[in-house]
Amino acid sequence: MDENKTLVKVRDLKFSRGGRMIFDGVNLDIQRGKITVIMGPSGTGKTTLLRLIGRQLKPVEGSIIVDGEEVTTLGHRRLYELRKRMGMLFQNGALLTDLNVFENVAYPIREHTNLSEELVRTLVLMKLQAVGLRGARDLMPAELSGGMARRVALARAIALDPMMIMYDEPFTGQDPISMGVLVRLIRNLNNALGLTSVVVSHDIEEASSIADYIYLLSGGKVVAHGTTDDLANSDSEWAQQFMKGKPDGPVPFHFQSQPYADDLNI
């Protein structure tokens, strides 16, 4: 694989929390300009992976290289420089509740640049236009629906024109229309701005429809990866179970327990 085309390179990643191993040797490559989807059952630490890439958490072992920089050992200043080039869309948007929509989008611009008020306004309106919420600029976050809040957060994430955006479960709990809007937005932004996108999701249909490449995580490891078609036609049981949504398979229906008969004292 060409080095320059890989933006994020994760090697032998190990992470544990509360004595539980969440990642046990994960290897991932995220290509520039592509949409990479990371899927897996709930509780496999998909969100944790994003936080590790953004160094909000520190791994026990392994290396994470983002745009040529080793994130795990980066100093405070360099880390913050790197984060300016990363955007992250949180599950519920995580808008600053005391600022209105306009100020939320303007926030990273004001924090990191000294642009004139006129220019800030133009930039913010451009970003809001891109997510179709230019008319909602005066609303407070509490007045927005969940889908709108995510779109505002997306506008905020692209405010500084980052090189990559990480989406944390962007489709969860959305009605079909908002879901469709978000799917289209992710695709369009990726193409129009030349972004690299990392989407964490377990909505197979939506995620597959935009994915250039899919990683399937389970039990702290990558169990399958490939393009949508690769996975759909894969003979891996994991892939089959997850892509088709079978209730039982390598991921058992039952939570780990003693044999049923023993438990009932028969």
Next chain:
Amino acid sequence: MTTRIAEIWVGLFVAAGIAALFMLAMQVSNLSTYNSDSGYDVTAYFEDISGLKVRSPVTMSGVRIGRVKSISFDKERLSALVTMEIEGEYDTLPDDSSASIYTAGLLGEKYIGLEPGAGSNDCEDITLDDSGEIKIEESTDKDCKPSTLQQGSEIKLTQDSLVLEKLIGQFISKFLDDDKKDTAK
């Protein structure tokens, strides 16, 4: 809440806080009566100063003219050394003034009362003439002034603090003595 209104409120808040501090300093405390620069120090030895404290008032004719600055024990004279700070404007106290420790009211604070002396007669020439009479003449030296208490002067005449226990003790012993005399008769 626009920034402007917030700023105005914060401005008022800080101003009110500083005004309150200022009021405490000027109106409540002794700052207005503090003239530590312009005063001069005078010392006096007392046998017993019980109850007198640093910052106790120093008065003359009942008017406060200074404060007790420090109290220490003189190892050689085995008595208490009191340093008083007299305000600068009272610079005409005769150097033979006396100091006594009084109590304000029955249970009140101790304070030092100064009583002016006659003023020593440096400005009068005292001579013994041939006939053996003492002759006192006004000094011919026009610059002469009566000598006064100055920075570092010592007040020689002092009277100690009255201690209630001592008074009662004296009273009882006197009473007992009288009793003995009566029985002796």
Next chain:
Amino acid sequence: MISQIQSLGHKALGFFQRLGRGHILIADILKGQPALFLRPSLIIQQLYSVGVLSILIVVVSGFFVGMVMGLQGYNTLVDFGAEESLGVMVALTLVRELGPVVTALLFAGRAGSALTAEIGLMKATEQLSAMEMMAVDPIRRVLAPRFLAGFISMPLLAAMFSAVGVLGGYFVGVGLLGVDEGAYWSQMQASVDLYEDILNGVIKSIVFGFVVTWIAVFEGYDAIPTSEGVSRATTRTVVHSSLAILGLDFILTALMFN
């Protein structure tokens, strides 16, 4: 038995971990202070929500405390014929003790709990995480200005409390009970020392302000990011601040007036 010892050890370790995190946080906050002077608007906003919004409760409480002391003090002092000393009593009590202590307790309840809840909720709704990912350090951007505002506000509020309390005592003592006005003020001025009493009171209030805002900011930042976690953190702020204030007051009083 063993398990009880173990749980004791677990709690002790947890306590020391929290203590350690608290100290690391305060070090980071203090490191972030110089940068604040480049952005005074951040401090102004927080001074408004921490300081200005606490004025009302502090001033009203101060006035009532002063009035009560005027009333109680008068009733006691009049038995000794010493009602002229009312001003001294009211002023010394307020300036040395009640001003800093009661203000700090009110401040912990009014501003401290609000700070904890605000920061805790920002954490629970991932706003702090979002800031980190926008390359904005939440310790410098959110915690440091709130800390500084609390630190500045406390001595000002305590001074207001004492000043208003002295006026409250004046109102009751002189206005209602007929203590001589001149005696009220002059005895007060004769006995209250600028350095020993007022300055020490101000130092106390500064120390309390530091500790209360530190606890409040730390509890918010360290809260478990759920609604229950935030509510517990808020309670802890009030309880721990109050205990810290009273404990520190004893230590400071012993050091200052001994």
